[in-house]
Amino acid sequence: MKRYGSVLKLRPEKLEEYRELHDNIWPEAAEIIRQCNIRNYSIYYKDGFLFAYFEYIGENFEADMEKMAANPISQKWWDICEPMQIPLETRKEGEWWAYMDEVFHQD
Numbered sequence: 357m358k359r360y361g362s363v364l365k366l367r368p369e370k371l372e373e374y375r376e377l378h379d380n381i382w383p384e385a386a387e388i389i390r391q392c393n394i395r396n397y398s399i400y401y402k403d404g405f406l407f408a409y410f411e412y413i414g415e416n417f418e419a420d421m422e423k424m425a426a427n428p429i430s431q432k433w434w435d436i437c438e439p440m441q442i443p444l445e446t447r448k449e450g451e452w453w454a455y456m457d458e459v460f461h462q463d
Contacts, residue, residue, distance in 0.1 A: 357395075358417070359461065362408045362453035363444065366401065370440035375401075377436065384429040392420040406441070408453060 366374055378399065389397060393414030400407045414420050424430050438452070447454035 358412045359458060360408075360410050360412060361456040361458065362451075363456060364406055364447075364453050365404050365442035365444070366406050367440050367442060368404060371401065374406075374437070374440050382429065382433065385433045388424055388427045388430055392424045394420075406453075 393412055395411045395413055397410040398408070400409075412420075441452070443452050444454040
């Protein structure tokens with residue numbers, strides 16, 4: 357299992373809409389996340405930033421992320437979410453959410 361943290365900004369006027377969307381996640385969207393070996397997925401909000409945390413239990417992260425990106429439900433979900441978000445200018449090539457380096461963990 358590998359832990360991932362990522363961050364981006366949320367347009368301030370979209371906070372309530374974003375919360376409502378995630379309070380009522382489509383079952384098909386939740387299922388593709390599970391099928392792509394993501395567990396313990398959380399998103400937090402503070403001062404205009406969204407922080408996501410999840411645990412990846414698969415063997416090939418890149419392949420699972422490609423599978424998710426190719427899924428029509430994921431694409432529809434992202435079509436709604438992405439206009440609400442502002443990716444960080446410092447993100448790596450190909451990232452929307454900027455992955456973060458883990459600097460500490462304690463079980």
